[in-house]
Amino acid sequence: MNKRLFYYLFAVLCTVTLFTSCSDDDGDDTPTVIPIEQEMAGDYKGTMDVYYVGVPDPIASGLSQKVYVTKASDTAVKLELRDFVFFLGSEELNLGTIAVENCPVTVEGTSYKFSGNQKMTLLVGDCDVAVSGTIGSGNLAMIVDVKVGGGTLQVKVDYKGTKLAGTESTEAKILSFTFDKSVEANAVVFSEPIVNEEDGTIVFEVLKDVTTDDLKKLVPTIEVSAKATVTPASGATVDFSSNKAIFTVVAEDGSSKIYTASISGRAFVVSYDFEEWDPVTHKPMFGDEETFTTPTGWCTSNYGIVEMGMFKPMLGVSGWLVTEESEGHNGKSALLRTINSKGGVGGLIPTITTGSLFLGTWSTNAGNTLNSTKFGNQFNNSLGRPVAVKGWYKYESGKDFYTCESDATDKATIDVSKGEYADQYSIKVSLYTTEEYDETGFSDYLTGESGDNNFYTSSRVVAKGGVEGGSTDGQWKEFTITLDYGDAEFDINQKYRFAIVCSSSKEGDKFWGAPESKLWVDDIEVIYKK
Numbered sequence: 001m002n003k004r005l006f007y008y009l010f011a012v013l014c015t016v017t018l019f020t021s022c023s024d025d026d027g028d029d030t031p032t033v034i035p036i037e038q039e040m041a042g043d044y045k046g047t048m049d050v051y052y053v054g055v056p057d058p059i060a061s062g063l064s065q066k067v068y069v070t071k072a073s074d075t076a077v078k079l080e081l082r083d084f085v086f087f088l089g090s091e092e093l094n095l096g097t098i099a100v101e102n103c104p105v106t107v108e109g110t111s112y113k114f115s116g117n118q119k120m121t122l123l124v125g126d127c128d129v130a131v132s133g134t135i136g137s138g139n140l141a142m143i144v145d146v147k148v149g150g151g152t153l154q155v156k157v158d159y160k161g162t163k164l165a166g167t168e169s170t171e172a173k174i175l176s177f178t179f180d181k182s183v184e185a186n187a188v189v190f191s192e193p194i195v196n197e198e199d200g201t202i203v204f205e206v207l208k209d210v211t212t213d214d215l216k217k218l219v220p221t222i223e224v225s226a227k228a229t230v231t232p233a234s235g236a237t238v239d240f241s242s243n244k245a246i247f248t249v250v251a252e253d254g255s256s257k258i259y260t261a262s263i264s265g266r267a268f269v270v271s272y273d274f275e276e277w278d279p280v281t282h283k284p285m286f287g288d289e290e291t292f293t294t295p296t297g298w299c300t301s302n303y304g305i306v307e308m309g310m311f312k313p314m315l316g317v318s319g320w321l322v323t324e325e326s327e328g329h330n331g332k333s334a335l336l337r338t339i340n341s342k343g344g345v346g347g348l349i350p351t352i353t354t355g356s357l358f359l360g361t362w363s364t365n366a367g368n369t370l371n372s373t374k375f376g377n378q379f380n381n382s383l384g385r386p387v388a389v390k391g392w393y394k395y396e397s398g399k400d401f402y403t404c405e406s407d408a409t410d411k412a413t414i415d416v417s418k419g420e421y422a423d424q425y426s427i428k429v430s431l432y433t434t435e436e437y438d439e440t441g442f443s444d445y446l447t448g449e450s451g452d453n454n455f456y457t458s459s460r461v462v463a464k465g466g467v468e469g470g471s472t473d474g475q476w477k478e479f480t481i482t483l484d485y486g487d488a489e490f491d492i493n494q495k496y497r498f499a500i501v502c503s504s505s506k507e508g509d510k511f512w513g514a515p516e517s518k519l520w521v522d523d524i525e526v527i528y529k530k
Helices: 003-029 036-040 184-188 302-315
Strands: 042-052 060-073 076-088 091-108 111-122 125-136 139-148 153-163 174-179 194-196 201-207 220-224 229-231 244-250 256-272 277-282 290-295 322-325 333-337 356-358 360-362 373-375 385-396 425-433 461-469 477-482 496-503 518-529
Touching (some): 036 060, 036 111, 060 139, 060 153, 091 125, 091 139, 174 194, 290 322, 333 496, 373 496, 385 425, 425 477
Antiparallel strands (some): 042 060, 042 153, 076 091, 091 111, 111 125, 174 220, 229 244, 277 290, 360 373, 385 477, 425 496
């Protein structure tokens, strides 16, 4: 080989080597760029199925969960499941917040794969957590494996979610929670539910004799924040047979809040439907005995009409103060009316006589008419303390309102200062103490008299309440009277009488009122609690 050829071959070899070295250096120095902040990082809203490892069917499915993905490095992400809570039936299993700090990312086509593991201490104890999944086109799919206490409990989570835009609503609240009483299944619910937003609780009461099957069929109506959803849904049948149920509200952005609705107590109810009426015969001081009808369990001021006896034709008084009406709120009802009894007989008969329906009895006292009404039945302490009286009423006022200056009641005149149709009804309730029940001399009863013998103002009254008002324009209205015990306590060993007094003119005890004022009452309920 001559010297010229040797130098030529040497130059070619060096050139090839140089280009090869440059090519290798370029490959090592150019890293793969992963657009984590643009393509992966963000908040994801989705659902998850939870499994016990080794059990094929999920123990919880379709649970709403928000996942947070942030950049850990140029080639890794951090994943968080905050407040990871799920329920087994009504029992809560709270794992707390699962966070895997470093999950390396690889590119696979148009998607990004990640995986990572970490030891951490959750609310259930020390855990080994492993995650793996894929993010692509704004969608996240991943598997989370959690081993608690060295594998004594193994949970797998299958999650799928969608990346949020950041403009979604974050509010997840129950704004109202009610039971529509037009739904037959909800008839066993006694009280309106109370929502405590701070504690995430809802409480309500049911009737004492409710059955387990009844509690499995309740249908709540639920209003939640705008763009939020609630599970179980509003109008769905919910099982309260364990005395509670769980409701999860999910905001538009995937944030969630859990509410526990529970039965806080049971109430016993005694109902009066006014469907049954009994004949009552009474002999007045002057005149012949007469018979009228009274709703079963009640007493009325019809006795006062009988006591007018032989004077009724002279006064032009006819009919009764309390009568049975065929059309009530539901079936029959009781109609109470105020009449113009003209007044006379030395003040023994008033100008205005009011219709009264009450629990109690009647014992005529000619010298003190208001002492004739003996208000209050013997109270059965085993029912518990009375807390409320509910019912339905309708009212229409008579035109001209009469007042009188004193008990000389035959001198009542129209009070023009009251205006027309100014009369009002009243319904009053009281619970009062007694030492012994006297059903012959009636000495322990409180009455319609004023002062300390009055069933509503006496010092013996431990609880009371009432409602009053004017015309209802021909419409039936519901009323609720909550008994106020003040500083008094209900004593299971104390004897009591319990009174409900309905009047067609609220000032009838002063012999004031408007003739032809009418009060209808129906479906009265007394509620007791222990």
